[in-house]
Amino acid sequence: MTITAALILFAVTWFMVFFIVLPVRFRSQAEAGEVVPGTPKSAPADHMVGRKARITTMITVVIWGGLVWFITSGLVSIRDIDVMGHMPPPSALELEEQQK
Numbered sequence: 047m048t049i050t051a052a053l054i055l056f057a058v059t060w061f062m063v064f065f066i067v068l069p070v071r072f073r074s075q076a077e078a079g080e081v082v083p084g085t086p087k088s089a090p091a092d093h094m095v096g097r098k099a100r101i102t103t104m105i106t107v108v109i110w111g112g113l114v115w116f117i118t119s120g121l122v123s124i125r126d127i128d129v130m131g132h133m134p135p136p137s138a139l140e141l142e143e144q145q146k
Contacts, residue, residue: 047118055117056110063109064102 047055071094075081078091116122125133125140136144 047114052114055113056106059110059113060102060106063106064099067098067102
């Protein structure tokens with residue numbers, strides 16, 4: 047896995063986890079009973095974006111580490127996923143690697 051691929055995987059995973067963490071413990075201004083003029087009642091009463099970003103980063107590091115291990119371990123190859131049979135037959139070098 048290249049450095050660029052690892053960074054992209056981290057970024058995509060981070061945003062997916064962030065969108066899951068964002069609504070956790072959400073409290074609207076209507077629920078708090080203090081609506082700031084000019085804002086909708088559904089706006090957050092207290093921003094915890096920084097805290098949620100730190101929590102997201104901690105969770106993402108664990109998930110990302112597992113994904114990197116799975117991708118680089120070789121447990122699943124592209125040939126295992128080719129259920130339609132579009133790939134050409136394996137070369138002699140690939141057959142030797144599979145036998146190891």
